[in-house]
Amino acid sequence: MLKQGLHFKLLQKLSPQQIQLMKLIQLPTQAFEERLKQEIEENPALDTGKEASDDVDDDLSNEFDDDLSEKTASDDLNIDDYLSDDEIPNYKTQANNYSADDEEKNLPYAAGTSFHQSLKNQLNTFQLNEEEYTIAEFLVGSIDDSGYIRRDVLDIVDDLAFTENVFTTLDIVISVLTSVVQTLDPIGVGARDLKECLIIQLKAKNKTKFVSLSIQVLEEAFDHFVKKHYQKLQEKFHISEDELKEIIKEISKLNPKPGSSYAGNNKIAEQIVPDFSIKLLDGELDLVLNSRNAPELHISREYNNMLKGYQESTIKSKSQKDAVFFIKQKLDAAKWFIDAIRQRQQTLLITMNTIMQYQYDYFLSGDERKLKPMILKDIADKINMDISTVSRVANSKYVSTPYGTKLIKEFFSESMKNDQGEDVSTKEIKKILETIITEENKKKPYTDERLAAILKEKGYPIARRTVAKYREQLELPVARLRKEI
Template identity: 30%
Template sequence: MHMRPGYGMFQQQTTKMQITPQLRKAITILKLTTPELLEVIQQEVTENPVLEIAGNKGDAHNLTPTFFHGARRTDHDNDPLLNIASNEVSLERHLKEQLGFIKKIPPSIRCTVSFMIGNLDHNGYLRSTLPEISEVRKLELAQVERALRILQSFEPRGIGARDLRECLLLQVQSLADCFPLVSLLIRKHLKDIANYHLHKLSTLLQVSTQEIQAAIDVIKSLNPRPGAAFHIETVHYIIPEVIIEKAGEQLVVMLPQAASSGLSVSGYYERMASENSDNNELNRFLSGKLHAAKFFLKCLEQRRRTIFRVTQAIVEEQRDFFWHGYAHLKPMTLKQIAEKLGVHESTVSRATAGKYAQTPWGIFELKYFFPSGLQMDIGDSASSEHVKTRIKTWISEENPRKPYSDQKLADLLKEEGISISRRTITKYREELGISSSVRRKRI
C-alpha cells in the first residue's frame, strides 16, 4: 500500500512556554534599574488608586515621594535639597558678564562679540568663519576681526579659537615665562608632537631633546577644550541595590530599605470592595485594581529576593575579591551563577544589569563581577581585571627613562604563568588610559 502526500487536518499535543502579560511584567520589573523602578512605582501609584505610599521620613534609601491620601498631592515642598539654587554658570553667561565690563566699544562691535559668543560650540571654538559673520552682521571684515580679538581676550584663555593650533597659541601668549620654542612647536610641528618624534624635532630645530621634552610638557599642560568646563551634563545618580560588608570573619549581604518599602494596598478600598459586593460594576472595578496592585507588590518582592540571592552567590564565588581587592577578582560567567541558583542564565543577566553593590572597595555594577578569563600555565585562570592591575602596577614602578614596552609586559605576565599576546596588552593598556612606552619615556 502506497501513501500519497496530501493535505489534511489533525490534532497534535506540544509543550511550549507562553509568556503571559503577568510574566512579561515580572520580567520587566526585574531588569529595571533603581531610578527606573522609582518611576514605574510613581506611575503605578498614579494609575491605580488602591496603591498608596506611606511616608517614611529619615530613610536615606527611600527616595520615593510621599503621597497624601485623597488629593494625591506629591509632597516635594519638604525636601530642602530641591530648594537649593544651582550655582552652575553657562559658558555664554560667563563670557557675556566679561563683555559687560568693557565700556568703550561701539555698539556694533559689542553686538558682534555677543553674536560670536552665541555661536561657540561646547568646547569654546568658533565654528563660523569671519566672512560669514561679516555678511550676517553687515560689518567690514576688519570690524569682525576686532570683535574676535575682544572675545579671545576673555577667560578662560583659548575661547573663540577656530582650531586647536590657535587655541593653544592663545593660551601660550598668556604665560609669563614661556620660551619661544613652545610657540614654534605649536605653529609648525603639532603632528610631530602628537607622534612624539623627539629626536626628529631635536635634529630639525637644532635643540636638545631635553628642551623639546620640556616644551612638550608645557603644551600638555594647556587645555585643548577651554569651554568644556562650562558644559552642563546630565548627572546620573547611582543608588546601590545591595550592601556588602565585612563583619568579623564573614561577608554580609544586606538590602537597603527598598524603594517600595512604603508601598501597600489601601485598606480603605479593600473595605469598600467587601462592603459593596452587591454593586457589580463597582466591585468589578475594585477587584481588578486590587488584583493588579497585589500582583505588582508580588513582582517587587520577587525582584528583591532574586537580586539578593544572585548577590549572595556572587559573594560566595568572588570571596577573595571582597577580602583582598581588585587583583583577586577571578573569571566568572553568568552561567555559573545560574547553575548555582537553579535559574535561567537570562534571569541572572537581568538581575545584574544596571544594579549596583556597595562594597568595601567601592561601588560596582553587579556585572563587574563577571570578568572574562585568561588561561594560566598552571591550569587555573586569571581575570582581565587582575591582568590590568598587574600592568598598572608595573608601569607605575617602571624607570621613566626605560619604560616597559607592551612586549615586555607580556613577558612579565608570562613569568607569572599568564599567557597573553602583545596585542591584548595594548588593548588593556589603552583601556586603562595609559600611553605607549614611547610617550611615557622621559629623557
C-alpha cells in the same frame, strides 16, 4: 487543493506580569524610585507607608487571595476574593534585610550662572555694534561644554543669514571670533581645535622665553609634539633636552578642555546610589539591600471600603457594578505590582549573594588579583535563573564595598590558563599588566612585545595582540606615547 491537518507546536510566551518584573529588575535604585512614583500616581488603589496600627479592622482588607481568578464581567465578580480574614497583611511580614538609609536623598545641583550664560554676560563688556553682538552671541551659542566650536565657520555664516537674518562675511565672523569670543573667560574657549586652544592660553601668559618657544613649537610642529618625536623637535628648533623639558612642562600646565573647568554649569552632580552594601563584620561578609529598593506598599483602604460597601448593599445598580469592575482592575494591577516588587527584591538579593560567595576572597581583601574567572552562566546555574536575568542585575546595579562603590558587572571576567594550567581571571592579568606599565622606566617604555615577554616570565603566556587589546581596555597608550624625557 486544500488540505487540513493537525500540528502540535510548543510555544513559550511571557505574561505581562513577567515582562513587568524583568523591566523592574533592570532598573537601578534611582530609576526604580521614579518608576514607583509613576505607578502610585497612575494607580489610586496603590498606597505607600505604614498604616495606623490601632485600626486592625481596616487592615484586614489589605491582603489578597493568591488564588484570585480573573473575572470578565462585573456580574460574576466575587468580592470575597478581595477581602481577607488574615490578621497580618502580607506587606507587613516582609524581611528587613535592607540597609538603614531611609533618609531622603536628592541629587545636588551646582549653584550659580550657567557656562553659556556667563559667556554671554561677558559680551556686555565689549563695545560692539548690533551686528557684531549678534554674531558674537551666535558664536557663544555654538560653543560645546568642553569650550570648543566644532562647526565650520562657513556653516555658521550661512546659519546667521538663515536664522538671524544677518548677512555677513567669513572674514567678519572670524574677526569677531578671534578678537571677542576667544578672549572670554575661561581662556581658551571658542577654539576650533586643540592646537588653537593651547596657543590661545599661551598667548594670554606673560611672554617668557619658554612661553614663546612653546607657542612656536605648537604652531610649527604640533604633530611632532603630540606624537612625542622629541629628537625631531630638538633638531628643528635647535634646543637642548633641558629646554625641551621646560617647554613640555609649560604646555602641560594648560587646560585642554577649558569649558569643563567652569564651576557654574548648573549640571546635576553625578551621584551613584548603590543598590547593595557589603560590609566586613568580625571577619565575615554582610550583604544588605538598599532600603530604597524595598518600599512598603499596600492597597488603599478607600478601595477596600468601596468593595465592602458594594458587598453589603442589597440593591446593586449597573453604575455600581461598573465602578466595582473598575476598582477590581486597579486592585489587580496593584497586586501584580506589589508581587513584582517582592520578586525583584528576592532576585536582587539572591543574585548578589551568589556573586559575593563566588568572589568571597576578593570581597575579604579587595585585591583584584583574587577575582576568580566568572561569567553570567556561572551565577545563572547556581541560582537556577536565566542568564538574561543575571545580566539585568549585573549591568545596571552598583554595590558599596569597603574598597569603593563598584559596578557589579566589573566582577565578571573571562578565564585564561597560566603556565601551570590553572584558570585565572583576565582581570588579574590586566592588573598585573597595569602594574608593569606603571613601574616601567618612562624614558624607555616597554613595547607590547616586551610586555608579553614579561607576562610570560610571570607565568601568563599571552600573545602580543592580546597584550595590545588589554592595554587599550585599560586606556593606556602605546610605548611611544608613554615616553618621557
